[in-house]
Amino acid sequence: MIKLLISENEPGQAEEIANKLDDMKEVEVVGYARDGLEVAQMMAQLSPDVALVHAELPGISGLDACQMAAIASPETACVILTDNSEEDNKALRQAMQAGARAVLPMTTSAETLENTVREIAKLKECKNRPEYELITDPAKMPVTIAVTGAKGGIGKTTVATNLAVCLQQQFAGEVVLVDFIGQYGDVALMLDLPQNGGLTELAAHEELELDLVESYLETHSCGLKVLSAPQQDENGNTNRITTAYLAELLGVLRRGYRFIVFDIPPLIEPLSSYVLSRANLVIVVTYLLDLAAIRGTAALLDSLIDKKLPSERIKLVVNRTASRNPFSIADVRQATKWMPSAQIPEDVPTVAGAVNEGIPVVLGAPNSRIAQSISKLTKEIIAELPGQTGAHNR
Numbered sequence: 001m002i003k004l005l006i007s008e009n010e011p012g013q014a015e016e017i018a019n020k021l022d023d024m025k026e027v028e029v030v031g032y033a034r035d036g037l038e039v040a041q042m043m044a045q046l047s048p049d050v051a052l053v054h055a056e057l058p059g060i061s062g063l064d065a066c067q068m069a070a071i072a073s074p075e076t077a078c079v080i081l082t083d084n085s086e087e088d089n090k091a092l093r094q095a096m097q098a099g100a101r102a103v104l105p106m107t108t109s110a111e112t113l114e115n116t117v118r119e120i121a122k123l124k125e126c127k128n129r130p131e132y133e134l135i136t137d138p139a140k141m142p143v144t145i146a147v148t149g150a151k152g153g154i155g156k157t158t159v160a161t162n163l164a165v166c167l168q169q170q171f172a173g174e175v176v177l178v179d180f181i182g183q184y185g186d187v188a189l190m191l192d193l194p195q196n197g198g199l200t201e202l203a204a205h206e207e208l209e210l211d212l213v214e215s216y217l218e219t220h221s222c223g224l225k226v227l228s229a230p231q232q233d234e235n236g237n238t239n240r241i242t243t244a245y246l247a248e249l250l251g252v253l254r255r256g257y258r259f260i261v262f263d264i265p266p267l268i269e270p271l272s273s274y275v276l277s278r279a280n281l282v283i284v285v286t287y288l289l290d291l292a293a294i295r296g297t298a299a300l301l302d303s304l305i306d307k308k309l310p311s312e313r314i315k316l317v318v319n320r321t322a323s324r325n326p327f328s329i330a331d332v333r334q335a336t337k338w339m340p341s342a343q344i345p346e347d348v349p350t351v352a353g354a355v356n357e358g359i360p361v362v363l364g365a366p367n368s369r370i371a372q373s374i375s376k377l378t379k380e381i382i383a384e385l386p387g388q389t390g391a392h393n394r
């Protein structure tokens with residue numbers, strides 16, 4: 001049923017309007033308001049689905065009533081009725097400012113009035129769209145995580161892949177890992193998946209739809225979805241990938257997946273900047289093997305802050321911790337002025353074995369210290385998401 005409220009500028013008008021809608025069996029008139037204050041009161045008290053409000057009512061104007069009701073009863077959609085029969089831009093502008101959904105002349109036909117009431121009442125059906133839950137339930141909000149690092153070979157892909165697998169274990173079917181160029185080891189290799197240049201081939205399409213994007217995703221045996229790295233030309237460029245394409249891709253993936261994990265080096269401008277700026281969480285991976293990496297990490301963290309990324313959206317993860325390594329956590333803290341959120345131990349045999357077999361450590365060696373450290377990091381990330389207990393909003 002459509003709950004309808006009708007107002008009138010002159011005695012008798014409300015009944016006239018009601019008569020026009022007589023054929024609409026789905027309409028229930030919940031009230032007749034005879035002045036501006038009354039229509040505003042009735043909207044606030046009765047929360048009708050649709051209110052037909054004359055622009056000039058006795059007392060306060062219909063526009064003022066509509067404006068207040070837009071705040072007091074946001075559930076109600078107002079249609080402003082005017083005495084003008086011509087299109088009147090000023091009236092339209094005023095009605096829009098007051099929050100009305102439509103403007104109709106009083107002389108409008110019964111058919112147009114019926115259609116307008118029906119269409120406007122239908123707007124509420126957007127609550128049935130799958131996206132409605134995504135925007136209203138914090139526990140369903142899509143989360144984009146960018147895993148990056150100042151240097152090649154620092155452990156970005158190791159962290160991104162294992163993190164994505166851990167997320168997949170908890171959020172089955174809701175995780176996609178996007179590979180963005182690596183030198184030493186890429187995502188497909190670490191997961192033993194075919195390397196098909198998914199990102200490049202997908203970029204050839206003018207419009208991206210979720211179904212189309214999904215047809216380019218590889219599925220790992222654990223259920224994780226993977227979009228393969230773009231193919232590079234002989235100069236290492238990924239020509240077809242533009243920021244506009246990336247923006248569209250991210251928009252589509254956010255509709256279909258809860259977690260989108262990017263494995264992305266920071267230096268492929270402007271693409272990296274775009275991904276990092278849109279990420280809910282940027283994981284900066286560093287390691288303890290050389291001073292250049294630690295200094296580069298400090299510079300990368302500074303540049304993220306300079307780009308206005310809030311510090312609570314950044315996590316520093318120190319990879320390859322081992323007492324024999326030349327640098328320590330204290331050196332990282334001193335150089336970066338950041339407190340690491342996680343430490344991942346160095347474990348060459350386990351990591352090398354995982355790469356050779358194409359089985360990430362969290363699956364192939366779940367009891368190893370390295371796997372445990374990534375599981376712990378994943379738990380922390382999940383605990384801090386909006387909608388979780390102890391969460392802070394990002």
Ligand SMILES: Nc1ncnc2c1ncn2[C@@H]1O[C@H](COP(=O)(O)OP(=O)(O)OP(=O)(O)O)[C@@H](O)[C@H]1O
Binds near residue numbers: 152156181355
């Ligand atoms: N904690 C660790 N212990 C031992 N070896 C590690 C560890 N983390 C990474 N490695 C090794 O270091 C190498 C580089 O790691 P990875 O490919 O994850 O780095 P990356 O930052 O993604 O590199 P690229 O810049 O090429 O993308 C790999 O051979 C990997 O096996």
Ligand SMILES: [Mg+2]
Binds near residue numbers: 156157182183185263
């Ligand atoms: Mg890599």
